Amino acid sequence: MLRDCFSQWRTLTLWNYCWNYWRGLVVGLISESNISVSGPAAGLSGIVLSAITQIGSFDLFLLAVLLAGALQLLAGFLKAGAFANYIPSSIIKGLLTAIGLILIINQIPYAAGYEKENAKNLIQLKEEGASIIEEIIHVFEFLSWGPIIISFVSLVTLFFWHKTPFKKFSFLPASLIVVLMAVFINKAFQIYLPEFSVSKGNLVNIPIFKDLTKMVTIPNFTQIGNFVVWKVAFTIAIVASVETLLNLEAVENIDPQKRKASPNKELMAQGIGNMLSGLVGGIPITSVIVRSSVNINAGAQTKLSTILHGLLLLISVVFLSTILNLIPLATLASILLVTGFKLARISIFKELYKNGLNQFIPFIITIIAILFTDLLIGIIAGSLSHQLYLLKHKYL
Numbered sequence: 001m002l003r004d005c006f007s008q009w010r011t012l013t014l015w016n017y018c019w020n021y022w023r024g025l026v027v028g029l030i031s032e033s034n035i036s037v038s039g040p041a042a043g044l045s046g047i048v049l050s051a052i053t054q055i056g057s058f059d060l061f062l063l064a065v066l067l068a069g070a071l072q073l074l075a076g077f078l079k080a081g082a083f084a085n086y087i088p089s090s091i092i093k094g095l096l097t098a099i100g101l102i103l104i105i106n107q108i109p110y111a112a113g114y115e116k117e118n119a120k121n122l123i124q125l126k127e128e129g130a131s132i133i134e135e136i137i138h139v140f141e142f143l144s145w146g147p148i149i150i151s152f153v154s155l156v157t158l159f160f161w162h163k164t165p166f167k168k169f170s171f172l173p174a175s176l177i178v179v180l181m182a183v184f185i186n187k188a189f190q191i192y193l194p195e196f197s198v199s200k201g202n203l204v205n206i207p208i209f210k211d212l213t214k215m216v217t218i219p220n221f222t223q224i225g226n227f228v229v230w231k232v233a234f235t236i237a238i239v240a241s242v243e244t245l246l247n248l249e250a251v252e253n254i255d256p257q258k259r260k261a262s263p264n265k266e267l268m269a270q271g272i273g274n275m276l277s278g279l280v281g282g283i284p285i286t287s288v289i290v291r292s293s294v295n296i297n298a299g300a301q302t303k304l305s306t307i308l309h310g311l312l313l314l315i316s317v318v319f320l321s322t323i324l325n326l327i328p329l330a331t332l333a334s335i336l337l338v339t340g341f342k343l344a345r346i347s348i349f350k351e352l353y354k355n356g357l358n359q360f361i362p363f364i365i366t367i368i369a370i371l372f373t374d375l376l377i378g379i380i381a382g383s384l385s386h387q388l389y390l391l392k393h394k395y396l
Contacts, residue, residue, distance in 0.1 A: 030265070031270075032261040033248060038270065038285050039286075048061075048283055055229065057220065063223060065219075067224075068232075068236035069272065069277070072271030076266075076267035077264075080241070081263025081266065090366075091382040091383055092249050094366025096289065099290060099293075100341065103337065103343070111333040111337060112151070113198070144202065151331070153185065179332070202328060202329050206325055219278055240274065241270070244266060244286045247292065270287065290336070294336070362386040366378050366382030
C-alpha cells in the first residue's frame with residue numbers, strides 16, 4: 001500500500017507544479033503582504049514524507065493538508081499571529097543569514113555543473129572512508145566547463161548590471177537577462193563547441209503537461225475521524241504557521257520600505273491556500289523567504305508581483321515547458337547565489353557584533369543550529385540563548 005502511495009505521489013508531480021503556481025494567485029490576492037511569495041518549503045518536505053509514511057495513503061494525506069489549512073484559518077481568526085511579535089530581531093537576522101548560507105552551499109554544485117548522479121558516487125566514497133582530499137578530487141573530476149562559464153558570465157552580469165546603461169530599463173530585470181544569455185550561450189556551445197555544451201542533467205526538467213483530469217486527487221473524507229490524520233494535520237498546521245510567521249517577519253526586515261502586514265491575515269491566506277491544495281491534490285505551502293528575497297531583489301513594489309508570478313509560472317509550466325527545459329541550471333544557481341550573498345553579507349555579522357554579545361551569540365547560535373538541523377530547531381535554539389542572556393542580565 002505504501003509503495004502504491006509513493007507511486008501515486010510521483011505521478012502527481014506535474015499537478016503539484018501547476019497547483020503550486022496557481023495557488024500563488026489565491027494566497028497573493030488574500031494576503032496583505034506586498035512582497036511575500038508562497039510555495040512549497042524545504043522545512044515541510046521531511047514532514048510531508050513522514051506524514052505519507054504514517055498515513056499510508058495519498059488521499060488521506062490530502063485530507064490532512066485540508067484540515068491543516070482549516071486549523072491555520074482558525075488560528076488567524078483567533079489572532080494567533082501575534083506569536084511573531086515575540087521573536088527577537090537578532091534571531092530573524094540569524095534566520096536570514098542562515099538561509100543565505102544554505103543557498104550558497106546548495107547552489108555551488110549546480111553552478112559548477114556537478115550532476116546529481118555523480119553525487120551518488122561521492123556518498124559511496126564517504127561510506128568507504130575516503131579522505132576530504134579524495135572527495136574534493138572526485139568533485140573536480142566531474143565539473144563541467146560549460147556550466148562554469150555560464151555561471152561566471154551570469155554572476156558578472158548580475159553583480160555589475162546596476163553599473164550599465166541597461167539599468168534604466170526596469171522592465172528588463174538582470175535575472176531575466178542572464179537566463180536568456182545562458183540559453184543562447186548553451187546553444188552556441190552545442191553548435192561550435194559541443195564538448196562545452198550543458199548536459200541534459202544540468203538543464204531544467206519540467207514534465208510535459210497532458211491531461212489535467214488525471215492529475216487531480218480528491219481527499220478521502222470518509223476518514224475524517226481518523227486520529228492519525230488529525231495528528232498529521234496539527235503537525236503540518238503548526239510547522240507551516242510558524243514558518244510563515246517567521247518568514248513574514250524576515251521579509252519585512254529586508255523590505256526597503258519596511259512595510260508591515262497582518263500576521264493573522266497571512267495565516268488566514270495560507271490556511272485557505274492549503275485547504276484548496278488538499279482539496280485538489282497539492283502539497284502544503286508556507287511563505288518562503290528565498291522566493292520572497294528574489295522578489296525583493298527583482299524590484300517588486302506591490303503584491304501584484306506575487307499574483308503575476310503565480311499566473312506567469314502557471315502559463316509557462318502548462319504551455320512553455322519545452323522552452324523552459326532549455327534553461328541551464330547553472331544560471332538559475334547564479335541568481336540564487338547572488339541572493340544568498342545579499343542575505344549573508346559580512347556587514348550583518350559586523351552589525352550584530354557591535355550591538356553586543358547578547359545579540360551576537362543568539363544570532364550565531366541560530367545560524368549554526370539551522371545549518372546543522374532545520375529552521376524550527378534553529379529558531380528555538382536561538383530564542384533559548386536569547387532568554388538565557390536576559391536572565392543573566394536580570395539576576396546576575
